[in-house]
Amino acid sequence: MFAYYLKLALRSLKRNVVLTVLMIAAIGVGIGASMTTVTIFRAMDGDPIPEKSSRLFAPQIDNYGPDNKKVVAGDAEHLQDQITYIDAVNLMNAKAASRQAAMYVTALPVTPPSRDLLPFQEQTRATYRDFFPMFQVPFLYGAPWSASDDEDRTYVVVISRELNDRVFGGANSVGRTLKLDNHDYRVVGVLNRWQPLPKFYDLTSSKYGEGENLFIPFSRAIENQMQGAESSNCAGYTGAPTWDGYLHSECVWIQFWAELPTVSDAARYRAFLNNYAAEQRRTGRFNWPPRTRLYDVREWLIHWHAVSDEVRILVLVAFSFLFVCLLNAMGLMLAKIMNRAADIGVRRALGASRGTIFGQCLMEAGVVGLVGGLVGLALTALGLAGVRQIVSPGTGRLTHLSPTDIGIALSLAVLATLLAGLYPTWRAAHVQPAWQLKAQ
Amino acid sequence: MLKMIHLSKAYRTEVVETYALRDFSINVREGEFVAVTGPSGSGKTTFLTIAGLLEEFSGGEYLLDGTDVRHLNDNQRSKLRNEKIGFIFQAFNLIPDLNVYDNIEVPLRYRGLGADERKRRIQESLQRVGLSARARHYPAELSGGQQQRVAIARALAGSPRLLLADEPTGNLDTQMARGVLELLEELHRDGATIVMVTHDPELAVRAQREVHIVDGQVVDLAGQPRRVAGVNAQL
Numbered sequence: 001m002f003a004y005y006l007k008l009a010l011r012s013l014k015r016n017v018v019l020t021v022l023m024i025a026a027i028g029v030g031i032g033a034s035m036t037t038v039t040i041f042r043a044m045d046g047d048p049i050p051e052k053s054s055r056l057f058a059p060q061i062d063n064y065g066p067d068n069k070k071v072v073a074g075d076a077e078h079l080q081d082q083i084t085y086i087d088a089v090n091l092m093n094a095k096a097a098s099r100q101a102a103m104y105v106t107a108l109p110v111t112p113p114s115r116d117l118l119p120f121q122e123q124t125r126a127t128y129r130d131f132f133p134m135f136q137v138p139f140l141y142g143a144p145w146s147a148s149d150d151e152d153r154t155y156v157v158v159i160s161r162e163l164n165d166r167v168f169g170g171a172n173s174v175g176r177t178l179k180l181d182n183h184d185y186r187v188v189g190v191l192n193r194w195q196p197l198p199k200f201y202d203l204t205s206s207k208y209g210e211g212e213n214l215f216i217p218f219s220r221a222i223e224n225q226m227q228g229a230e231s232s233n234c235a236g237y238t239g240a241p242t243w244d245g246y247l248h249s250e251c252v253w254i255q256f257w258a259e260l261p262t263v264s265d266a267a268r269y270r271a272f273l274n275n276y277a278a279e280q281r282r283t284g285r286f287n288w289p290p291r292t293r294l295y296d297v298r299e300w301l302i303h304w305h306a307v308s309d310e311v312r313i314l315v316l317v318a319f320s321f322l323f324v325c326l327l328n329a330m331g332l333m334l335a336k337i338m339n340r341a342a343d344i345g346v347r348r349a350l351g352a353s354r355g356t357i358f359g360q361c362l363m364e365a366g367v368v369g370l371v372g373g374l375v376g377l378a379l380t381a382l383g384l385a386g387v388r389q390i391v392s393p394g395t396g397r398l399t400h401l402s403p404t405d406i407g408i409a410l411s412l413a414v415l416a417t418l419l420a421g422l423y424p425t426w427r428a429a430h431v432q433p434a435w436q437l438k439a440q
Numbered sequence: 441m442l443k444m445i446h447l448s449k450a451y452r453t454e455v456v457e458t459y460a461l462r463d464f465s466i467n468v469r470e471g472e473f474v475a476v477t478g479p480s481g482s483g484k485t486t487f488l489t490i491a492g493l494l495e496e497f498s499g500g501e502y503l504l505d506g507t508d509v510r511h512l513n514d515n516q517r518s519k520l521r522n523e524k525i526g527f528i529f530q531a532f533n534l535i536p537d538l539n540v541y542d543n544i545e546v547p548l549r550y551r552g553l554g555a556d557e558r559k560r561r562i563q564e565s566l567q568r569v570g571l572s573a574r575a576r577h578y579p580a581e582l583s584g585g586q587q588q589r590v591a592i593a594r595a596l597a598g599s600p601r602l603l604l605a606d607e608p609t610g611n612l613d614t615q616m617a618r619g620v621l622e623l624l625e626e627l628h629r630d631g632a633t634i635v636m637v638t639h640d641p642e643l644a645v646r647a648q649r650e651v652h653i654v655d656g657q658v659v660d661l662a663g664q665p666r667r668v669a670g671v672n673a674q675l
Contacts, residue, residue: 004549015537346533349494350594351522351550353515434489 001356005363012364016336020368023332027372030325031413032379037318039384039405041311048196049135053297056134057097057258057266059273061087062291063250063280079293080233081304082204082252085222087276092128096272097258098265099134102218103127104254105202106226110214111179112167122163123229124180124214125202126221132158132189134259135201140164142174142189145217149188153219157185163213164190181224185216200297202255203304204230228253270294322416329368330420337361337428348433358429365421366414373413377406441602441633442468442491447500449486449656460486461656464500468635470601473628475647476637483656484637485606491635492604493521505601522550526595530607532587534579534594540566541575544594551598565593569623585616592623603627605636609643621646 013020047053060079083091088102108124131137132144141164145156157178164173177184195211225243232253260266270292277290295303337344344357352360381401401409449461460483468474478484489495490502493509502509505524512520527533534543541562548558566572569589579587588608595603605624609617621643628634628648636647644650652659 001549001552011537342533343535346535347546347550348518349492349521349527349533350547351518351598353518355515356518356550432495434495 001359002363005360006367008360009364009367012336012340013367016339019332019336023329023336023368024372024375026325026329026332027369027413027417028375028379030322030329030416031373031376031409032383034315034318034322034412035376035380035401035405035409036383036387037311037315039380039401040387041315044198044311046197047298048198048200048301049297052134052136052259055259055261056297057260057269057294058300059083059091059256059258059269060293060295061273061277062288063087063252063286065286065288066291079291080252082231082233083254083256084250084252085247085254088254088256090276091256091258094272094276096269097260099130099259100257101128101131101134102254102256103131103202104218104221104228105205105212105230106221107229108180108214108216108226109182110163110167111182113176113178114167117167122214123210123212124216124221124226125212126216126218126226128218130259131215131257134257135196137194138192140190140192141172142187145188150217150219153217153223155183155185155220156188156217158189158191158215159187160191160211160213161193180214180216181226183224198301200301201257202230203300204255222247266294266296326416326420329372329417330423333365333368333421333424334427337424340428341431344428344431345433345435348431354429357431358425361425361428362418362421365417365425368421369414369417370410372417373410376413377401377409380405380409441470441472441505442466442635443501443503444487444491445501445503447490447502448498449483449490449495450498459656461490461497464653464656464658466651466658468602468633470633471628471631473625473634473646473648474636475644475650476635476653477639477641477644477650478653480639482653484639484653486656487653488604488606488635488637491602492525492527493517518550522547522598524601526598526600526603528588528591528595528603528605528608530610532579532584532591532611534587534590536579539576539578540571540582540590540593543579543590544597547594547598561597561599562593565597568596569593583616584612585619588612588616588620589623592620592627596627601633603632603634605634607638607640608636609640610638617643 049056060081061083062079063084064080083102092100092102104126106124106126107121109119110122111119125131128150129144129147132139137144140161142158144158145154148154149156157180159167159173159178164170167173167178168176173187173190176187178187179185199211230253232251234249234251258269260269273292273294274290277286277292280286281288281290347357347360384401444464444466447461447464448459449464451458451460464483464487466487476484476487486495490497491504493504493512504520507520509517509520535546538546544562544565545558548561553561562575563572566575569592571586571589571593574582574586574590579590582590588611592608603624608624609620612620624634624636625646634647636643638644
């Protein structure tokens with residue numbers, strides 16, 4: 001019966017091409033608009049490290065006190081989103097987590113070994129070796145530097161695959177030397193492609209931007225007095241105008257992440273943070289009760305408003321639009337079915353039950369939904385291509401249709417159309433054959 | 441075959457109740473060819489739609505081939521209609537976007553017959569009405585007489601126990617009407633039970649028996665002398 005219903009549905013759709021095209025267009029446009037916004041939303045809202053997002057934590061320590069309300073606009077608790085160098089060093093030394101890494105971004109001039117290439121400036125992340133295993137960073141060649149490299153402030157560097165392609169022609173460059181800011185660094189590792197989006201470990205600059213191409217030991221960066229390339233907040237506190245003065249100021253400019261495998265580890269770390277803040281109070285650095293927070297990756301993204309409210313509203317608007325499109329499709333379907341009331345009457349007279357008519361009309365709705373879904377997919381692809389033209393490359397890279405998206409779009413189209421088709425189909429099933437035949 | 445006992449059909453609105461059929465009794469035996477006649481609005485078509493299980497009735501009893509249809513649900517009624525009844529309508533009621541073959545196939549599909557069985561029955565019934573060569577034509581490509589023959593073939597394909605015809609020649613010219621009527625008579629000779637609603641006295645006299653309806657009630661003319669067509673035409 002399925003094949004028969006399908007055959008009848010196709011014939012019926014061919015019978016009134018204009019109505020059919022209008023229905024498909026209504027569904028297609030609605031699906032296209034909603035899928036475009038949902039794809040953007042999902043891209044922005046995605047979990048950048050799903051395997052570990054509940055085990056990685058970013059701490060906050062209040063080093064300005066409850067009276068300082070101007071520190072972070074929008075944060076009701078007025079806690080800073082980065083920490084000071086003092087706290088970073090103390091937390092690193094405490095080793096209270098199974099893995100931990102302080103980090104900041106700087107910019108270094110790169111002098112390529114080939115004389116054909118001109119020197120260029122490159123974003124560089126200064127961090128600890130734990131950064132790589134903690135964030136499951138994949139290596140193409142080599143490995144992270146060692147813990148002793150962190151301690152000894154060794155001139156070592158891990159480079160991205162892109163930079164390796166550019167500077168070393170894609171060869172295994174482990175062991176080779178790269179001149180950064182006029183110092184020779186030994187390449188210990190080349191990353192494979194790695195692009196967590198949003199860039200959860202550092203949301204202070206572009207949330208969806210490119211990652212860094214160079215990674216060097218934090219201790220080396222500090223020793224060489226490499227200044228942070230991102231926001232530094234001193235909230236009115238002015239340190240001495242020297243590097244050492246800056247390091248010992250209350251300016252917050254360092255990101256910190258800790259890996260805490262279990263819930264009890266996280267609880268212990270919270271207690272540790274509070275004890276640490278209490279200790280700072282005892283030493284006279286803070287004169288307020290401890291105020292600390294610990295966020296996992298998901299909470300951190302929410303805290304940072306990684307998905308803007310505008311995008312959420314856009315999704316709502318798009319789905320309302322889809323709803324309006326479905327209402328239109330429903331109206332058209334109703335018109336089409338009422339147009340065929342006589343045929344339905346004949347079919348009833350020839351032995352079709354209400355259920356049979358219902359199934360037959362629902363099949364028609366399903367076919368419209370499926371074709372509408374395909375049209376919607378084409379429009380989504382078009383919409384996303386448009387989005388890629390106007391948004392940052394970071395967000396743009398996210399906005400691609402995966403096979404899952406295609407499945408969702410088609411299922412949504414078919415289900416929504418079936419739902420919209422329920423009323424017209426119900427009406428069709430309740431056509432009074434006697435009246436239709438008498439009317440003839 | 442078709443037995444209605446004190447059957448009534450009322451249409452109710454908020455202010456008025458109108459009886460289309462009242463205390464309506466009829467008994468059509470197997471193999472009979474009965475003409476149901478009556479003036480416009482007398483309830484002929486209502487009788488036919490109730491007989492064809494297309495409409496429910498308000499009171500009384502209706503036995504179709506021995507089955508009391510009062511308490512059947514929609515599925516049961518549809519099944520019974522499909523198996524026992526063949527319809528022939530005045531307006532032919534072919535489905536315009538299906539060709540002749542597919543039109544005849546409709547009731548067979550609803551009965552759930554296999555493809556080979558459907559094909560056999562369609563070919564047989566097309567042969568019966570003399571339209572084997574037109575199987576792939578669409579209704580719009582056929583004359584009125586041919587369309588009605590297709591409708592008859594569709595009714596026959598399901599081997600129904602009862603043929604219900606509603607003004608089967610009403611939309612046809614004299615020559616075509618004659619052809620269709622001869623076909624019905626031939627079917628009757630072969631044993632079909634036919635109930636034909638008509639307001640045409642010339643047609644009515646061709647039936648074995650005439651049941652006259654006035655104001656929703658039966659006036660059985662079986663015992664009266666058969667009228668002559670010519671006289672009848674002047675009435």
